[in-house]
Amino acid sequence: MGEWIQSLDKMVENAIHLKQIRKSGLQFGDLIVITTRNSVYSICVLDDNLYQVSGGWFDRKGLSPMKLPITGCTWGGSVIKMDIVAACGLCLEFGNRVVTSPIRKMCVIPCSSLS
Secondary structure, eight states: HHHHHHHHHHHHHHHTTTTTTEGOOOTTTEEEEEEEEOEEEEEEEEEEEEEEEEHHHHTTTTTOOEOOEEEEEEEESSSSEEEEEEEESSSEEEETTTTTTEEEEEEEEOOHOOO
């Protein structure tokens, strides 16, 4: 049990050094493009923790675009960082429990630059 707690502590400590997109830094209309190992997702910010998502799993299932919350990002297990939308190396978890492959690239296009 002690080793597991030390591993968890190390993950939390290293999380502040990750390149990440924080939920608190996003505004209505911002567009996020995320490239994972297997897919590309486009995510539009709608409201407080509500997003319109297209691409990847949603396209393959014929569900794009879908409106849903983003739970946060995981290291591939059950530990989740809930204050971020994306971080390189982590897996994005959507509100419908779909989890992506690890994120390779990400960018935010502010809504102000879209007009």
